[in-house]
Amino acid sequence: MKEADCHYAQRDHALFYQNSAGVPWTATYIQAKGDPLADLYEDIAAEEKARATYQWLIDMTDDVDLQDSLKFLREREIVHALRFKESVQIIIDEREQKRVF
Template sequence: MIYQLTEGATVEQLEAAGLGTFYAIRNGALFPADPNGVPWTATYIQAHADPVADLHEDMAAEQKARATYEHLLNLAEDPGAKDALRFLREREVVHFQRFGEALRIVQEYQQAKKVY
């Protein structure tokens, strides 16, 4: 999406959009980072070796991503970008639902009487 929106942009247009430093370092290469330019790191992944805690963490991450897509939709003007953002937002909703189903299954298993 970023490539599509910046394809063919001049250096002057990138600078005017606040992307001059990004261009200087990476040209048009993709680089996983948050909107503030903070690079992605594995420290963002939360795991506790407790399936209930981990699934709740996963569900929270999906809701945060959904909210971010909604905020991006409010900022976007390009119809193609808005369509892509709507798709991604709905995908987060489905992920949240699937994690919720997995949580229910795990909790039912944990509560079931085990007979050996």
């Protein structure tokens, strides 16, 4: 709780994003090339990594309620990855049809 007190003493109720080690968030964490396909593949990879993490957490606990919550989050990551994959296919199809004269 002392760390939380320090946060409020310095920033009151303002948001101050940081990782679990207390390292402040920076824009260097954003992966983007400006190419829709490359960016979507990066998003798909992030969703798959999150899915794997949730699965590891599910495997580590025997608490059924916690497992149910983690399973919901894991399934959400799967759905996100599927939607991104659908978007990739839409872009590929559109690029194949597009003609420039």
